[in-house]
Amino acid sequence: MTIEDIVSILDARVLCGEDKLSLVVMSACCSDLMSDVLAFVNEKTVLLTGLTNMHVLRTAEILDLKCLIFTRGKVPSDEIIERARQMNLVVLTANKTMFTCAGLLYDGGLRGAAMTWNEETEEEK
Amino acid sequence: MIAESFSVEKGDYLRAGEASTKMKNMLKKLGIGGSVLRRISVAAYEVEMNLVIHSLGGTLSIDLDGDYIWLVSEDIGPGIPDIESAMREGYSTADEIAQGMGFGAGMGIPNMKRNADVFEIESEPNKGTKIKMGFLMGGGKSE
Ligand SMILES: Nc1ncnc2c1ncn2[C@@H]1O[C@H](COP(=O)(O)OP(=O)(O)OP(=O)(O)O)[C@@H](O)[C@H]1O
Ligand SMILES: [Mg+2]
Numbered sequence: 001m002t003i004e005d006i007v008s009i010l011d012a013r014v015l016c017g018e019d020k021l022s023l024v025v026m027s028a029c030c031s032d033l034m035s036d037v038l039a040f041v042n043e044k045t046v047l048l049t050g051l052t053n054m055h056v057l058r059t060a061e062i063l064d065l066k067c068l069i070f071t072r073g074k075v076p077s078d079e080i081i082e083r084a085r086q087m088n089l090v091v092l093t094a095n096k097t098m099f100t101c102a103g104l105l106y107d108g109g110l111r112g113a114a115m116t117w118n119e120e121t122e123e124e125k
Numbered sequence: 126m127i128a129e130s131f132s133v134e135k136g137d138y139l140r141a142g143e144a145s146t147k148m149k150n151m152l153k154k155l156g157i158g159g160s161v162l163r164r165i166s167v168a169a170y171e172v173e174m175n176l177v178i179h180s181l182g183g184t185l186s187i188d189l190d191g192d193y194i195w196l197v198s199e200d201i202g203p204g205i206p207d208i209e210s211a212m213r214e215g216y217s218t219a220d221e222i223a224q225g226m227g228f229g230a231g232m233g234i235p236n237m238k239r240n241a242d243v244f245e246i247e248s249e250p251n252k253g254t255k256i257k258m259g260f261l262m263g264g265g266k267s268e
Contacts, residue, residue: 034174035232038167039239051227058142059227062149062166 001025001110003067003090006046009108010094010101012069015081017090023066027113030102034059041065045113048101052076057083066090071098130186133176138226141177144185145169151187152194157262164240165194165260171233172198172256178223180254193243193259204250212238212246242266 004021007014014021026044031037032051041047043064049056052074060068066089070076073095076084084091094101129151131144149166157165169185176183176198183200205211212234219229238244243259 032227033230033232034227035171035230035236038171039232039236042163049227053226054139055142055227058146058170061146062142062170063163 001105001108003046003092005108006067006069006105006110007092009104010069010092010096012092012094015070015075015091015093016085017067017088020066020088020090023090025067025110028102028105028110029113030098038062040115041113046110048098050074050098052080054080054083057087057089060084060089061087067092069094069101071096071101128186128188130184132184133173133180133182135177135180135182137177138222141174142170145173148185148187148196155189157194161194161260161262161265164266165196168237168240168258168260169196171236172196172258174228175233176200178219178228183253192262194262196241196258196260198254198256200253200255202251202253204252205246205248205254206250208246208248240266 003023003025025046028046028048029037029041030048032049034055037047037059041063043066046067046069047065048069048071050071052070057080068089068091070093073093075093133144145166148169152162173185180200181202183198186197188195210216214235215231217229217231223229237258241258242261242265245257248254
């Protein structure tokens with residue numbers, strides 16, 4: 001699935017990274033706990049989160065993530081969007097709950113990141 | 126051989142993560158990449174966040190020595206009273222401030238242990254905690 005597909009499935013708004021919507025993502029993870037994200041997410045994973053602080057960006061930077069999705073229509077500060085732009089991240093905001101976002105993406109064919117740190121997706125196990 | 130050390134302040138959430146991202150970029154420039162870079166970066170970030178959230182302040186240092194990259198965190202207290210509990214997934218004493226920012230899953234130390242090829246922890250109440258992690262540059266855990 002490409003990020004562009006995600007934008008249309010979630011009817012999301014692109015906050016930065018408009019030029020990188022053709023990137024392909026392999027899996028997704030929903031979490032507001034950064035250590036959970038650090039435990040098993042890889043760079044082909046999109047992160048859906050309700051947190052919009054700097055630590056989400058740091059976590060993305062540590063893991064080389066390419067795409068973040070803020071749920072429930074949350075929009076981070078301009079400073080954070082600017083920093084995300086410098087990091088070449090694609091940042092989306094979707095005006096739906098985390099549950100609904102996850103359900104729609106799953107329905108669209110996207111699968112969860114594996115719960116172990118060195119596998120691709122949940123279902124490849 | 127290279128060595129670099131960063132000081133990490135207690136409660137400095139604004140700069141938290143800076144040392145580990147600097148380390149990551151430094152290692153990248155040295156041609157280190159792939160899963161070993163990822164494992165080091167994750168462990169460095171976890172241990173740095175712990176210094177900010179749980180310690181009274183400390184240092185994070187990195188050292189390349191032969192086949193290993195060594196990551197060492199040392200702080201000035203308050204120490205961990207029960208290391209066995211602290212190593213368990215889900216155990217956390219993080220306060221509400223830390224929780225509000227996305228920390229306190231109790232996954233940090235288990236993540237470090239899982240990512241490092243060598244993991245040593247020593248802690249003494251009222252004195253401090255030292256964590257030493259070694260990462261094999263080729264052929265470590267992930268290869
Ligand atoms: N440097 C430290 N000094 C004192 N106590 C520490 C230190 N590092 C960890 N601890 C203790 O060990 C516990 C477990 O640490 P761990 O990193 O696994 O989880 P956490 O930091 O609470 O949550 P998470 O890392 O998932 O955000 C902490 O809650 C804290 O009680
Ligand atoms: Mg921690």
